[in-house]
């Protein structure tokens with residue numbers, strides 16, 4: 447029997463309905479949640495993502511402010527905008543879309559965002575909170591992956607989870623969240639000599655590499671859960687992930703599609719973090 451495709455759009459709709467009712471409750475108390483999204487430069491992919499985030503806010507009743515700047519915006523000017531948004535009581539979350547132009551130091555920008563408004567969960571303090579098990583904003587993509595895994599009903603306790611990729615935004619926080627859920631966690635990356643050696647033992651594989659066909663059917667244990675974080679283009683320019691969906695579907699128990707899997711959940715968890723921030727304010 448082919449794997450169940452985990453529907454990230456359906457799960458998003460379910461969570462977004464809950465988010466909308468929490469937003470409405472806050473708005474009724476005169477505390478409408480607000481998200482500021484800052485985009486610097488003309489990167490076409492970023493334009494699309496940012497537009498989707500702003501639209502998603504509108505759909506659930508979160509007030510959003512989109513600030514677009516030319517690629518030559520100075521770092522000082524960006525930091526000044528963040529300081530103003532930190533002080534703005536109508537704004538509960540601040541997202542600076544990555545990547546930034548080369549003349550701007552992304553670390554400096556992220557650390558300028560008030561921890562209380564770091565709904566991306568990208569700051570050093572948010573990372574430390576996740577590391578130590580303190581309450582804080584979890585990065586949206588791995589947070590969404592956890593919700594997708596939870597939706598299968600499989601308990602992670604004692605399961606072997608293999609994360610492929612070690613980025614600060616996905617791989618590393620993903621490994622920590624899986625660990626928190628009592629999985630045994632292995633992190634593989636570009637210097638891992640035999641990836642299949644690890645993935646064949648995995649009950650859960652999270653692929654976050656950025657290269658298509660990184661995970662093929664012969665590398666997957668029967669009845670595994672496969673979460674595909676990749677965003678790539680195939681030879682026809684079609685959006686595809688890091689895993690060979692069609693073939694792995696015949697082996698795995700659950701698998702997320704691209705598009706329609708992790709992507710929409712990333713935006714949903716951004717909305718969730720923004721609501722949580724507004725509820726605490």
Ligand SMILES: Nc1nc(=O)c2c([nH]1)NC[C@@H]1CN(c3ccc(C(=O)N[C@@H](CCC(=O)O)C(=O)O)cc3)C=[N+]21
Pocket residue numbers: 494495498541542543544545566586677685704705706707708709710712713
């Ligand atoms: N500060 C910051 N925070 C981010 O969260 C952030 C970022 N910078 N920079 C870029 C990445 C990428 N990202 C995506 C979110 C949703 C989809 C998404 O909704 N994808 C749809 C398809 C969209 C399409 O058709 O192109 C899907 O997978 O179904 C994709 C990618 C957030 N990022």
